[in-house]
Amino acid sequence: MQNLKPSSKMFLDIVGELRLMIKAEGINIGDKLPSERVLAERLQVGRSTVREALRSLELLGLIETRRGEGTFLGDFKKHQLVEVLSTFIMQQPKSAMDVNETRIIHEKAAIESICKDIHKQNLPVWEGLIMKLQEDGTVLREDIVREMIIASDNRLSLKIWFLLKQYSKVPYEKMTEEKEAGIVKDLLGHIIEGRVFEALAAYDRWIEDIEGEE
Amino acid sequence: MQNLKPSSKMFLDIVGELRLMIKAEGINIGDKLPSERVLAERLQVGRSTVREALRSLELLGLIETRRGEGTFLGDFKKHQLVEVLSTFIMQQPKSAMDVNETRIIHEKAAIESICKDIHKQNLPVWEGLIMKLQEDGTVLREDIVREMIIASDNRLSLKIWFLLKQYSKVPYEKMTEEKEAGIVKDLLGHIIEGRVFEALAAYDRWIEDIEGEE
DNA sequence: TAACAGGAGTGGTCAGACCACTTTTTGAAC
DNA sequence: GTTCAAAAAGTGGTCTGACCACTCCTGTTA
Numbered sequence: 137m138q139n140l141k142p143s144s145k146m147f148l149d150i151v152g153e154l155r156l157m158i159k160a161e162g163i164n165i166g167d168k169l170p171s172e173r174v175l176a177e178r179l180q181v182g183r184s185t186v187r188e189a190l191r192s193l194e195l196l197g198l199i200e201t202r203r204g205e206g207t208f209l210g211d212f213k214k215h216q217l218v219e220v221l222s223t224f225i226m227q228q229p230k231s232a233m234d235v236n237e238t239r240i241i242h243e244k245a246a247i248e249s250i251c252k253d254i255h256k257q258n259l260p261v262w263e264g265l266i267m268k269l270q271e272d273g274t275v276l277r278e279d280i281v282r283e284m285i286i287a288s289d290n291r292l293s294l295k296i297w298f299l300l301k302q303y304s305k306v307p308y309e310k311m312t313e314e315k316e317a318g319i320v321k322d323l324l325g326h327i328i329e330g331r332v333f334e335a336l337a338a339y340d341r342w343i344e345d346i347e348g349e350e
Numbered sequence: 351m352q353n354l355k356p357s358s359k360m361f362l363d364i365v366g367e368l369r370l371m372i373k374a375e376g377i378n379i380g381d382k383l384p385s386e387r388v389l390a391e392r393l394q395v396g397r398s399t400v401r402e403a404l405r406s407l408e409l410l411g412l413i414e415t416r417r418g419e420g421t422f423l424g425d426f427k428k429h430q431l432v433e434v435l436s437t438f439i440m441q442q443p444k445s446a447m448d449v450n451e452t453r454i455i456h457e458k459a460a461i462e463s464i465c466k467d468i469h470k471q472n473l474p475v476w477e478g479l480i481m482k483l484q485e486d487g488t489v490l491r492e493d494i495v496r497e498m499i500i501a502s503d504n505r506l507s508l509k510i511w512f513l514l515k516q517y518s519k520v521p522y523e524k525m526t527e528e529k530e531a532g533i534v535k536d537l538l539g540h541i542i543e544g545r546v547f548e549a550l551a552a553y554d555r556w557i558e559d560i561e562g563e564e
Numbered sequence: 565t566a567a568c569a570g571g572a573g574t575g576g577t578c579a580g581a582c583c584a585c586t587t588t589t590t591g592a593a594c
Numbered sequence: 595g596t597t598c599a600a601a602a603a604g605t606g607g608t609c610t611g612a613c614c615a616c617t618c619c620t621g622t623t624a
Contacts, residue, residue: 173604191402296510
């Protein structure tokens with residue numbers, strides 16, 4: 137295991153060595169990795185070098201570290217990578233329009249996904265939202281959309297959407313008002329029935345209505 | 351700048367601080383960042399902690415370090431990091447599926463965007479691709495899809511797609527073959543004419559064909 | 565003027581020392 | 595023997611100081 141070439145990026149070599157070690161020793165998700173001190177000893181490098189490699193993997197969500205306990209192989213479900221990258225991307229081109237468009241892309245994709253899956257249409261949450269709208273017409277826009285993305289059952293898409301929402305200028309925190317409530321009820325109704333074209337059309341009207349506010 | 355909360359992950363805070371610093375000081379791609387020693391001084395942390403944050407960002411390709419010269423804001427084009435990642439990640443069925451689905455979401459959205467904008471349809475790149483397919487039938491899948499996303503004129507979507515592509519198991523680097531070339535030519539033809547439904551249908555056939563390979 | 569030598573600056577790595585926290589072991593009281 | 599609290603061991607988190615290798619700039623020299 138000590139065939140480390142002196143390539144100019146030692147910590148990258150360590151990353152590779154760790155990968156091999158994980159494979160060779162059959163370490164599974166959630167299992168504990170050797171401690172930093174042991175790794176340093178085994179790989180014949182300093183502990184700080186090992187830590188640089190581990191910290192990189194942690195930022196990627198590939199491992200999880202708990203002080204006092206140890207380092208564990210990650211569950212890969214947290215796409216932290218996307219968050220970090222996006223926050224970096226967001227500041228440079230500062231193209232608010234792109235953010236908005238991309239957010240809408242994910243929202244529409246969620247609607248499509250629901251309309252094409254009978255199980256997602258039959259979720260009780262839709263009836264609940266309609267009921268609430270009927271009663272007092274005050275439901276957070278954010279709640280409605282979030283439920284749709286959640287229902288689409290794509291965690292990565294949800295992560296991205298959540299991130300975009302924070303950078304978006306759309307007033308997600310506002311309550312729906314009378315006219316808007318009608319549109320949303322249409323949208324939910326179409327979703328329940330799986331009418332994809334009508335649902336998307338209703339969604340378009342909604343967006344138009346919201347953006348017309350400003 | 352020293353308002354660091356003692357959250358349990360100092361190096362993550364540093365990453366955040368760096369992001370703010372880059373924005374505040376208007377550091378652009380290729381520009382030099384302050385040296386590790388200066389950063390440590392400014393942020394009132396040890397140099398090793400700064401290095402852990404920098405190494406993480408380096409693995410992501412967000413920064414580039416050159417011994418003896420300094421640390422520079424990355425150009426996002428280097429993606430050697432992901433070779434390592436893909437070998438780590440691609441065993442998890444559900445998250446791999448999410449990555450795939452999300453990638454397809456962005457690809458379809460690009461197609462829709464192009465089909466709804468006459469200017470995007472009239473780009474010379476489409477004719478060029480068709481020509482190339484006609485000649486020898488060897489065009490990289492990646493090139494075709496990338497051109498579509500670029501044409502959609504949403505930089506954020508492009509960034510996300512690029513990221514997902516690297517995680518994706520789809521053999522993007524492969525050449526298109528005979529049967530596939532026919533489908534792609536259909537797709538491009540529909541795009542040029544702005545026939546959104548037909549284009550999306552052709553795209554679906556393409557995906558099906560690719561995934562059927564395995 | 566051109567070439568060279570040296571110094572300053574920078575990232576790369578290591579070793580050792582604490583700290584904070586968790587888990588395990590120990591040992592005394594019951 | 596059981597219980598439980600204290601001590602010890604193990605682990606990640608951070609800092610410091612040191613040295614190396616490399617790059618760039620600068621001043622001296624031929």
